[in-house]
């Protein structure tokens with residue numbers, strides 16, 4: 001059912017002229033913290049992708065390890081994942097939350113001081129993470145590598161963020177809370193719970209601790225956390241971004257407000273149970289593995305409900321698909337959300353997982369979500385926000401389009417080569433010769449076959465990164481004065 005809904009003020013849709021007086025009553029919004037997190041996102045995003053590209057090249061040319069412990073694959077891989085997820089994606093989330101809740105709730109932030117403390121401590125943590133990971137300090141838990149002093153710092157600034165988030169909700173002028181805020185709220189509450197439980201550890205030295213969990217129990221807690229890091233860092237807040245920035249940009253209501261509410265409740269209820277799909281064929285009890293599979297398959301329903309709501313919203317502005325780079329980023333971002341949330345449930349089925357687990361297929365799945373969904377939704381939001389926050393025309397729409405095409409080509413090269421490489425590797429592992437022996441007993445003979453696909457992946461990553469460098473150039477030129485090339489009128493301060 002189609003419901004007209006004003007995403008800015010959480011009210012049913014009003015024609016522009018009727019709501020024009022609204023801007024006169026606008027409180028003074030804090031844009032400094034939004035700018036800070038946008039800059040953090042760009043800096044950490046470029047760093048993460050450069051390190052990711054180095055990791056990809058090392059898998060093609062091992063000499064690029066440089067024979068140094070600091071640049072070895074084992075250290076730069078967690079550096080890449082931490083910088084990408086916690087440096088890039090989380091900065092985007094904080095920028096989006098601080099920017100949009102002020103508008104959606106029609107109030108200033110609860111505390112500007114707390115917001116600045118959050119910005120500073122957060123960036124110090126990411127610097128600390130980069131240094132300690134390169135030096136080899138790690139808890140050896142994926143996406144939870146950081147040692148206990150940094151964990152404590154993270155818990156501290158998350159509480160500060162939480163106080164500011166709920167404080168802003170408490171002082172709001174707008175009674176009704178738009179669905180984007182519910183999606184943000186799910187992350188604000190769930191992330192600290194996951195993070196604190198999985199990082200419970202006994203410190204033995206300044207940078208060494210031991211988890212309080214052990215064995216299969218440890219694995220289960222770890223993937224309850226790991227999977228929900230995907231859910232509550234890389235999915236729910238980005239759905240909030242979709243529900244707020246996409247309708248705002250095309251100046252149309254979301255297709256169905258009712259569907260967005262069903263999407264929200266069903267998604268968060270189902271996501272939290274799906275972690276065991278990371279532990280199929282492990283010593284985890286069989287019933288728990290099957291539970292993970294069942295919930296993962298169910299997850300396709302709310303995910304595709306959300307994707308459809310995005311697509312149907314776009315039908316109201318389909319004439320802009322050809323010309324508007326931001327619309328293109330949103331369209332391809334939502335498409336990759338649909339693709340990765342179709343692929344994920346398939347990979348949760350045991351027979352398929354026995355082929356995809358431990359190989360490049362998983363890496364392809366990860367990056368169709370990370371580059372396609374997270375990356376493109378982030379770029380769409382940045383292109384929307386930079387001209388508005390700095391109050392300058394975008395320097396070049398043409399460069400934004402170039403970025404879009406380089407990025408799209410990069411993702412396709414990345415994920416297609418990883419799918420081929422993964423399926424090839426999985427099939428070679430299980431191939432048997434006429435005597436019933438393994439046909440490819442030597443790892444190196446399989447690796448040699450995968451070499452060209454890993455080369456294509458590195459090329460895909462290089463294209464994606466070059467698009468990001470063009471975006472950064474475009475933003476620098478925009479902030480320094482805007483450009484004659486800009487075709488769109490200067491946007492009003494949102």
Ligand code: HEM
Nearest residue numbers: 049052053055056081084085362363366370374461464465
């Ligand atoms: C230029 C872009 C990128 C390149 C070239 C790249 C490359 C890589 C490489 C080579 C790996 C290691 C694969 C392996 O161990 O076999 C990796 C892992 C990973 N990357 Fe990226 N990456 C890029 C962007 C991103 C972004 C933007 C994100 C997140 C928002 C991301 C998230 C991850 C994650 C979560 C893993 C670990 C996957 C797993 O353990 O299954 N990457 N990446």
Ligand code: HEM
Nearest residue numbers: 230234277278296299340341344345347348357366369370
């Ligand atoms: C319906 C939604 C989804 C389901 C059911 C799902 C399911 C899966 C499965 C079965 C695996 C392989 C586990 C293994 O064999 O070890 C996996 C890995 C992964 N997925 Fe998804 N996925 C979904 C959506 C996404 C999205 C949207 C993203 C990114 C934005 C994502 C990021 C990841 C990452 C980072 C891993 C690698 C974890 C690791 O081993 O390090 N997934 N997912």
